[in-house]
Amino acid sequence: MNEGDYVVPQHVAIIMDGNGRWAKKRKMPRTYGHVQGSKTVEKICEDAYKMGIRYLTVYAFSTENWKRPKDEVHTLMDLLRDYMKDCVKTSKKNNMRVRIIGDISKLDQDLQESIRTLEEASKENTGLNFQVALNYGGRDEILRAAKKLASECMRGEMTAGTLAQLDEPDFENYLDTRGIPAPELLIRTSGELRLSNYMLWQLAYAEFYFTDVLWPDFNKKELQKAIDYYNKRDRRFGGI
Ligand code: IPE
Ligand code: IPE
Numbered sequence: 001m002n003e004g005d006y007v008v009p010q011h012v013a014i015i016m017d018g019n020g021r022w023a024k025k026r027k028m029p030r031t032y033g034h035v036q037g038s039k040t041v042e043k044i045c046e047d048a049y050k051m052g053i054r055y056l057t058v059y060a061f062s063t064e065n066w067k068r069p070k071d072e073v074h075t076l077m078d079l080l081r082d083y084m085k086d087c088v089k090t091s092k093k094n095n096m097r098v099r100i101i102g103d104i105s106k107l108d109q110d111l112q113e114s115i116r117t118l119e120e121a122s123k124e125n126t127g128l129n130f131q132v133a134l135n136y137g138g139r140d141e142i143l144r145a146a147k148k149l150a151s152e153c154m155r156g157e158m159t160a161g162t163l164a165q166l167d168e169p170d171f172e173n174y175l176d177t178r179g180i181p182a183p184e185l186l187i188r189t190s191g192e193l194r195l196s197n198y199m200l201w202q203l204a205y206a207e208f209y210f211t212d213v214l215w216p217d218f219n220k221k222e223l224q225k226a227i228d229y230y231n232k233r234d235r236r237f238g239g240i
């Protein structure tokens with residue numbers, strides 16, 4: 001960053017981790033941590049927008065999270081169900097556009113329906129662009145994109161010439177994040193230093209901020225710290 005100019009990233013991606021440990025510390029069931037965590041999401045959306053962030057993408061459920069005990073998966077799906085319904089109102093109140101990234105075809109029909117209703121109801125909103133990654137995996141997203149492209153070729157919708165010319169921005173149109181700029185900053189809470197299959201394509205040049213704070217405790221002050229850290233980075237993009 002050049003000295004003097006303070007920049008707020010346009011797009012921030014968050015791996016909301018540590019709900020289970022937060023609950024355990026309080027001798028409560030893990031699911032209590034998820035309930036608290038979902039409250040944190042709502043607050044952070046408002047704070048992020050006020051701070052000047054225009055796109056926020058949060059990791060809510062990964063393609064690997066199906067490995068968790070049935071009960072926990074069930075509670076998470078119920079929470080997401082409630083969230084999609086409540087969010088029709090909150091998105092209107094906050095002028096927020098909500099989109100889901102991930103393979104929603106594997107979710108229960110009624111949840112898919114609520115997702116479509118929410119996306120449709122909020123699509124004209126001009127405030128925060130809020131993406132929820134749900135049954136999302138970076139590898140799965142890239143694989144689905146490649147399959148979409150291959151099937152267009154097989155159906156004869158794309159010529160060999162067009163395929164040969166296909167560049168990175170063209171390929172991005174096949175990803176779930178089509179039309180959404182890449183995140184400049186990734187935040188992961190709870191002290192884990194890994195990507196866990198999150199936005200592998202989109203995070204290629206993001207700055208990474210890790211904090212030990214557990215997701216339910218994350219707040220505006222912590223978000224500000226992450227942006228301060230971002231401002232100390234020297235983004236070179238392969239140059240000098
Ligand atoms: C993150 O919290 C939320 C989801 C993965 C759904 P965790 O549930 O992973 O909490 P920890 O990592 O076990 O503490
Ligand atoms: C990543 O957290 C997924 C979400 C936050 C939804 P995990 O808790 O599932 O990641 P690992 O298992 O520690 O890598």
Ligand code: MG
Nearest residue numbers: 017018019020
């Ligand atoms: Mg975790």
